[in-house]
Amino acid sequence: MSQTPRQSAERSVPTSADVARLAxxxxxxxxxxxxxxxxxxxxxxxxxxxxxAAEELGYVPHAAAxxxxxxxxxxxxxxxxxxxVGPLYSRFLNEIQWALRRLDYTVVQYGSMGLDGDTAARAxxxxxxxxxxxxxxxxxxxxxxxxxxxxxxxxxxxxxxRHVEGAHSLVMDQREVGARAAEHLLERGRRRIAVIMPExxxxxxxxxxxxxxxxxxxxxxxxxxxxxPLAYEEGAAEALAARWRQLGADAVYAYNDExxxxxxxxxxxxxxxxxxxxxxxxxxxxxxxRLLRPRLSTVRMDFVTGQYxxxxxxxxxxxxxxxxxxxxxxxATVVRREST
Amino acid sequence: MSQTPRQSAERSVPTSADVARLAxxxxxxxxxxxxxxxxxxxxxxxxxxxxxAAEELGYVPHAAAxxxxxxxxxxxxxxxxxxxVGPLYSRFLNEIQWALRRLDYTVVQYGSMGLDGDTAARAxxxxxxxxxxxxxxxxxxxxxxxxxxxxxxxxxxxxxxRHVEGAHSLVMDQREVGARAAEHLLERGRRRIAVIMPExxxxxxxxxxxxxxxxxxxxxxxxxxxxxPLAYEEGAAEALAARWRQLGADAVYAYNDExxxxxxxxxxxxxxxxxxxxxxxxxxxxxxxRLLRPRLSTVRMDFVTGQYxxxxxxxxxxxxxxxxxxxxxxxATVVRREST
DNA sequence: TTGAAAGCGCTACCAC
DNA sequence: GTGGTAGCGCTTTCAA
Numbered sequence: 189m190s191q192t193p194r195q196s197a198e199r200s201v202p203t204s205a206d207v208a209r210l211a212x213x214x215x216x217x218x219x220x221x222x223x224x225x226x227x228x229x230x231x232x233x234x235x236x237x238x239x240x241a242a243e244e245l246g247y248v249p250h251a252a253a254x255x256x257x258x259x260x261x262x263x264x265x266x267x268x269x270x271x272x273v274g275p276l277y278s279r280f281l282n283e284i285q286w287a288l289r290r291l292d293y294t295v296v297q298y299g300s301m302g303l304d305g306d307t308a309a310r311a312x313x314x315x316x317x318x319x320x321x322x323x324x325x326x327x328x329x330x331x332x333x334x335x336x337x338x339x340x341x342x343x344x345x346x347x348x349x350r351h352v353e354g355a356h357s358l359v360m361d362q363r364e365v366g367a368r369a370a371e372h373l374l375e376r377g378r379r380r381i382a383v384i385m386p387e388x389x390x391x392x393x394x395x396x397x398x399x400x401x402x403x404x405x406x407x408x409x410x411x412x413x414x415x416x417p418l419a420y421e422e423g424a425a426e427a428l429a430a431r432w433r434q435l436g437a438d439a440v441y442a443y444n445d446e447x448x449x450x451x452x453x454x455x456x457x458x459x460x461x462x463x464x465x466x467x468x469x470x471x472x473x474x475x476x477x478r479l480l481r482p483r484l485s486t487v488r489m490d491f492v493t494g495q496y497x498x499x500x501x502x503x504x505x506x507x508x509x510x511x512x513x514x515x516x517x518x519x520a521t522v523v524r525r526e527s528t
Numbered sequence: 529m530s531q532t533p534r535q536s537a538e539r540s541v542p543t544s545a546d547v548a549r550l551a552x553x554x555x556x557x558x559x560x561x562x563x564x565x566x567x568x569x570x571x572x573x574x575x576x577x578x579x580x581a582a583e584e585l586g587y588v589p590h591a592a593a594x595x596x597x598x599x600x601x602x603x604x605x606x607x608x609x610x611x612x613v614g615p616l617y618s619r620f621l622n623e624i625q626w627a628l629r630r631l632d633y634t635v636v637q638y639g640s641m642g643l644d645g646d647t648a649a650r651a652x653x654x655x656x657x658x659x660x661x662x663x664x665x666x667x668x669x670x671x672x673x674x675x676x677x678x679x680x681x682x683x684x685x686x687x688x689x690r691h692v693e694g695a696h697s698l699v700m701d702q703r704e705v706g707a708r709a710a711e712h713l714l715e716r717g718r719r720r721i722a723v724i725m726p727e728x729x730x731x732x733x734x735x736x737x738x739x740x741x742x743x744x745x746x747x748x749x750x751x752x753x754x755x756x757p758l759a760y761e762e763g764a765a766e767a768l769a770a771r772w773r774q775l776g777a778d779a780v781y782a783y784n785d786e787x788x789x790x791x792x793x794x795x796x797x798x799x800x801x802x803x804x805x806x807x808x809x810x811x812x813x814x815x816x817x818r819l820l821r822p823r824l825s826t827v828r829m830d831f832v833t834g835q836y837x838x839x840x841x842x843x844x845x846x847x848x849x850x851x852x853x854x855x856x857x858x859x860a861t862v863v864r865r866e867s868t
Numbered sequence: 869t870t871g872a873a874a875g876c877g878c879t880a881c882c883a884c
Numbered sequence: 885g886t887g888g889t890a891g892c893g894c895t896t897t898c899a900a
Contacts, residue, residue, distance in 0.1 A: 201656075201680045203877055214887045219879055227880090229885060246678040251654040252592035252601075253877035256892050261592075268637070285639040297608070297637035299625040314591040316541075338586040340541045422818055446816065453819040476786065476816055478762055479793040543893055554871045559895055567896090571869065593893035596876050 202245040211241035218242070222249070255316070260340065264293045264501060265317035267300045267308060269325030269390055276472055276491055277323075283494020284321070291502045293319070305329045313339035319501050324348025324393060328355065343504035347492070349397045351514045356504055358492055360518035362394050365487050366401025369441045369469050370411070372485070372522045378439035378467055379411045384447050387419040395443055398471070402441060416440075418447060425454035432460055438467065439528070445470035445477040445486055452480060452527060467528040482526030490519040542585040551581035558582070562589070595656070600680065604633045604841060605657035607640045607648060609665025609730060616812055616831060617663075623834020624661070631842045633658070645669045653679035659841050664688025664733060668695065683844035687832070689737045691854045696844060698832055700858035702734050705827050706741025709781045709809050710751070712825070712862040718779035718807055719751045724787050727759040735783055738811070742781060756780075758787060765794035772800055778807065779868070785810035785817040785826055792820060792867060807868040822866030830859040 204222075208215045213234060220228050221238040241247075255261040266284070285295045298315070300308040309332030312320055320341055322328045330353035333344050337354070344355040351357040366383075373381055383402055385395050403413050414437065418424055432455060442448035448470030452462055462468050462482060469485045470477060477484035504510065544562075548555045553574060560568050561578040581587075595601040606621070625635045638655070640648040649672030652660055660681055662668045670693035673684050677694070684695040691697040706723075713721055723742055725735050743753050754777065758764055772795060782788035788810030792802055802808050802822060809825045810817060817824035844850065 199678075201678065204879095205877080215877090216879080216887060216889090217885085220886090223879080225880085231885065234885080246675055248650055248653040248675065248679045250596070250656060250877050252596050252656065253892090254879080256590070256592050256596055256876095256894090257878045257880090259892065282641070286641060289639065289641070295639045297639070299629065299635045299637070301622070301626060301629070310588055313588040316590060316592065335586055335588065338541065339588045420815065422815065449816065449819050475760065475762065476789065479789050480819060544895095545893080555894080556871060556873095556896075557869090560870090563895085565896090569869065574869080590893050593876090594895080596878095596892095597894045597896085599876065 202247045204247070204249070206245055207238065207241045207247050210245060211237040213238060261316055261318055262293050263315065263317040264288050264295050264319045264321060265312050265315060266295060266297045266321050266323065267312060267326050268297045268323075269299075269301055276489070280491060280494055281323075284497050285494070287495045287498030288501065291498060293501070300326050305332050306335070308332070309335045312336060313341070316340050319343035319345065319505055321497065321501060322346045322348070322355075324360075325390065327393070328352050330354050342508040343501055345497070345501060345504065347497070349393060354512055356500070356512050357514045358497070358500075359514060359516045360489075360492075361401075361516065362397035362518070363401030363404065364518050364520040365471050365489060366398035366403075366441065367405040368401075368487050368520045368522050369398075369471065370402040370405035370413075372469065372487075372524065372528060373439040373441070373467060374406060374409050374411060376439070376463075376467055376528055380437045380439065381406055381411055381413050382416050382435055382437035382440040383413060384418045384440060384442040384451060385415050386443050386447060387417050387424075391443070398441075398443065418442075418451065420447065420450065422450070422454075425450045426457070429454035429458035429460065432458065432466070438465070440466055440468050442468060442470050444472045445474040445484055446472075448484055448486070448527075449477060449480055452484065463527050469522075469528050473523055478525070485525045485528040486523050487520050488523050490517075490521075492517055542587045544587070544589070546585055547578065547581045547587050550585060551577045553578060601656055601658055602633050603655065603657040604628050604635050604659045604661060605652050605655060606635060606637045606661050606663065607652060607666050608637045608663070609639075609641055616829070620831060620834055621663075624837050625834070627835045627838030628841065631838060633841070640666050645672050646675070648672070649675045652676060653681070656680050659683035659685065659845055661837065661841060662686045662688070662695075664700075665730065667733070668692050670694050682848040683841055685837070685841060685844065687837070689733060694852055696840065696852050697854045698837070698840075699854060699856045700829075700832075701741075701856065702737035702858070703741030703744065704858050704860040705811050705829060706738035706743075706781065707745040708741075708860045708862050709738075709811065709827050710742040710745035710753075712809065712827075712864065712868065713779045713781070713807060714746060714749050714751060716779070716803075716807060716868055720777045720779065721746055721751055721753050722756050722775055722777035722780040723753060724758045724780060724782040724791060725755050726783050726787060727757050727764075731783070738781075738783065758782075758791065760787065760790065762790070762794075765790045766797070769794035769798035769800065772798065772806070778805070780806055780808050782808060782810050784812045785814040785824060786812075788824055788826070788867075789817060789820055792824065803867050809862075809868050813863055818865070825865045825868040826863050827860050828863050830857075830861070832857055 204218045208218045221235050288295050305327045308326050333354040336344050346352045346355045347358045349362050406413050452468045471487040473486045473488040544558045548558045561575050628635045645667045648666050673694040676684050686692045686695045687698045792808045811827040813826045813828040
């Protein structure tokens with residue numbers, strides 16, 4: 189045996205060979221029984237003996253060995269990056285897991301914080317997933333997609349602001365969010381728009397795109413747009429509110445409802461009238477946004493459902509031939525409440 | 529070849545044998561070079577040839593094959609259940625992933641929604657993780673722990689309300705949270721306590737324990753405790769507020785700050801004074817709780833850090849002999865603000 | 869310095 | 885009905 193011996197003290201992990209020995213049958217038979225292989229008929233007494241032996245030993249099949257032999261896996265890899273972006277995202281994550289499990293895939297989230305796109309892609313490829321669904325937190329490059337496909341991934345699906353060469357991309361153009369917000373603010377007669385940029389890491393992909401959308405919509409109309417960084421802390425919001433009038437803004441788009449609420453409270457405490465002096469709008473339509481007064485206006489996104497995405501994964505896995513598709517699907521609508 | 533041939537159309541996944549062939553060396557040499565095996569000296573020209581060949585083919589090693597050969601993995605499994613319970617939890621999840629990655633473990637989150645404890649344990653065991661850190665969303669049984677250990681898991685660590693036989697348990701007794709809240713309310717002269725129980729699934733383990741803690745602290749002191757279900761929706765909160773006076777409560781503990789804020793707003797809109805008529809206290813010390821007026825009182829938990837837990841995992845993996853330990857570590861303190 | 873070969877656990881082909 | 889066995893991709897011992 190070329191392998192170093194196991195630590196003698198502990199009983200070693202039972203294999204199908206152990207089950208076979210205990211049941212007095214061959215490993216093949218064990219495999220047939222435990223997998224209910226229909227192509228082969230095993231007598232009832234034998235089945236029983238095998239099952240009992242497996243039970244007694246606490247046998248659990250070795251997924252790696254199985255997939256090595258099979259030449260493929262049913263693993264769908266969901267890379268996760270920084271902190272989940274919000275409740276919307278969490279809900280989506282749950283949905284897709286549910287839906288994929290129902291389609292008999294094994295869903296594995298793989299934390300990839302601090303890895304750049306190509307390093308991450310390599311790490312994912314080592315696991316030989318049948319599909320990778322990148323939720324846009326890690327920037328997947330065309331090269332990364334290529335690596336994954338070469339490693340056997342049938343489906344590489346990205347959900348994010350941009351199309352990625354070679355992958356099926358669900359393009360959610362976050363600029364839409366900014367554009368809708370800007371149009372709304374313009375309509376309300378505002379011309380000097382501040383845009384809150386979260387200082388927390390990992391949100392850049394979203395916040396930059398939303399800012400760009402605002403610029404595109406507002407500047408041609410003669411409005412000014414100014415990016416203002418803000419950390420998600422009470423003190424930071426207070427400090428910003430204290431110098432708010434110097435900014436000379438008559439409206440603010442605040443990345444999402446959480447930042448918007450934080451800022452709105454600080455503005456109010458500093459004696460700045462909302463919406464009279466400054467209109468405030470967020471995004472994501474969180475329930476909490478309805479609790480402050482005035483109620484927070486927001487931009488709601490029509491997020492793709494997990495069910496839809498799971499079905500897409502399954503379709504592409506079964507029919508990998510199809511050319512990479514690009515779906516543009518982000519729709520965004522303003523929910524006007526009292527803060528604008 | 530007993531395996532069904534690959535689809536002829538697609539180029540098959542490159543293996544180390546392909547690399548060896550292209551570089552004109554043996555598979556052994558490829559392995560030495562790519563793993564920088566120090567026990568063996570390979571000439572620089574050979575190294576280069578191997579590296580180039582690997583690069584050209586886009587070779588990525590097969591993790592399953594590697595761990596099958598090695599007889600063990602560096603995978604730490606983090607089962608995830610329902611929706612993350614809150615921002616506290618998300619932060620913790622990130623921390624532990626970071627810390628474990630630094631210790632050279634591969635962190636994998638495995639969605640286990642809708643599986644009961646033992647089924648889930650079996651599914652986890654198939655992956656042969658070196659450690660499992662159960663965050664208490666899935667109820668791990670002593671039998672489940674046994675299955676995992678038999679499958680080679682060196683460390684099984686649970687973080688939850690109860691100790692689990694055979695595992696290292698970090699016992700966070702959520703009753704503490706309820707007890708602190710109750711003591712605080714009693715101290716403020718309240719005697720009829722309502723306890724909001726979320727109707728959303730997956731929170732029972734926490735909410736029930738917190739309720740029990742309130743009962744233990746309040747009832748001996750002559751206060752009454754009444755559980756009141758509430759869905760996380762504006763309408764539900766409104767309806768509850770409308771019949772609030774019939775409940776005859778002078779204080780409410782609302783599971784966490786989000787439910788507390790939702791309810792507090794509804795109470796205020798219904799003309800019920802907070803804290804005069806009804807005191808409101810939440811839990812988790814969310815930033816958002818400081819935005820409403822009156823500011824929300826809350827119970828803050830001293831959560832174990834991800835760093836600490838990662839080090840525990842590593843220690844147990846390296847020294848699996850130690851007897852399962854039980855650490856009681858939940859501390860909870862009231863943060864009094866204006867709502868009580 | 870490099871190569872041949874064994875074997876990790878499993879499944880599926882083929883022979884009995 | 886059941887068993888023998890090859891071989892999935894990889895690492896590592898041993899021999900050359």
